[in-house]
Amino acid sequence: MPVRGRRPRPPDDERGAAVVDFILVLMLLLPLVLGVMQVALVMHVRNTLASAAAEGARYAAVLGSSAELGEQRARDQAAVAIAGRYARNVSVRPAVVLGSPGYEAVIEAEVPALGLGGPAMTLRVTGHAVAEDPAGVAP
Numbered sequence: 001m002p003v004r005g006r007r008p009r010p011p012d013d014e015r016g017a018a019v020v021d022f023i024l025v026l027m028l029l030l031p032l033v034l035g036v037m038q039v040a041l042v043m044h045v046r047n048t049l050a051s052a053a054a055e056g057a058r059y060a061a062v063l064g065s066s067a068e069l070g071e072q073r074a075r076d077q078a079a080v081a082i083a084g085r086y087a088r089n090v091s092v093r094p095a096v097v098l099g100s101p102g103y104e105a106v107i108e109a110e111v112p113a114l115g116l117g118g119p120a121m122t123l124r125v126t127g128h129a130v131a132e133d134p135a136g137v138a139p
Helices: 017-061 067-081
Strands: 087-097 100-112 120-130
Touching: 017 067, 017 087, 017 100, 017 120, 067 087, 067 100, 087 120
Parallel strands: none
Antiparallel strands: 087 100, 100 120
């Protein structure tokens, strides 16, 4: 009969098994967690740049504005929301949007692995807006 208050000691061949189990589980979970973090970063940057591109196109489409002002607005929006180093190529140009004159903003960016460096994923997002028509303004 075991002594009360004392746990039986495991056999010596199982000592250190918890460390091995921890390492094996860590080897499976760490790449999974890092992969989820990478996907989250890429989606965040893509959504932020898409919003900045749409804002730049809308700004250029306002009566009295220009493609250059829309481009600057898109750059500013991207720089405020995320690091400015992501948005490398920003361009706003006149385009036909759903059969009407308008503007198209394009932002190209590279997102490195986990935002740290190394191999990068290239993103290209666009935003569109129909230009305001001065003849369509009500008196």
